[in-house]
Amino acid sequence: MIKHIVLFKLKDASTAIVDRTLEVLRELDGKVEQLVDIQVGADIIHSARSYDIALVATFASQEDLNGYQVHPEHLKVIEYMNEVRESSIAVDYEF
Template identity: 65%
Template sequence: MIKHIVLFKLKDPSAENIEHTVSVLRGLNGKVEQLRSLEVGIDVVKSARSYDIALIAEFDSLEDLEGYQVHPEHKKVIEHMSQVRESQVAVDFEY
């Protein structure tokens, strides 16, 4: 199994923008066959080191993660995120 974790810091961290972006991310659920599970959460601490949104996805294999990366639905989300994010960090690991 592969766990894919991405943290997003948004250009506009208003509650409305965060909620809209969370909705866009959660919209992947059920649309990408390689995706085994998806969690999207909003930061509650709001410290200087915090990111605004976390995405945690699980895949059966590295090949499935690679298929997700090029899936048309994921590409739509990437387009949205490239417009709203200030920065992002990611980690992918096997477990």
């Protein structure tokens, strides 16, 4: 199994933008067959080192993660995220 974790810092972390971004990310659930599980949440601490949104996705294999990266629904999300994100960091690991 593979965990794919991405943290996003948004250009505008207003409630409206955060809520819309959460919705866009959550819409991947059920649309991308490679996803075993997806969890998306907004930061509740709001410290100087915090990112605004976290995405945690689970895949059965590296091949499934690779398929997710080029899936048309994921590519639509990337287009949206390119508009609203200031930065992001990611880690992928086997468990």
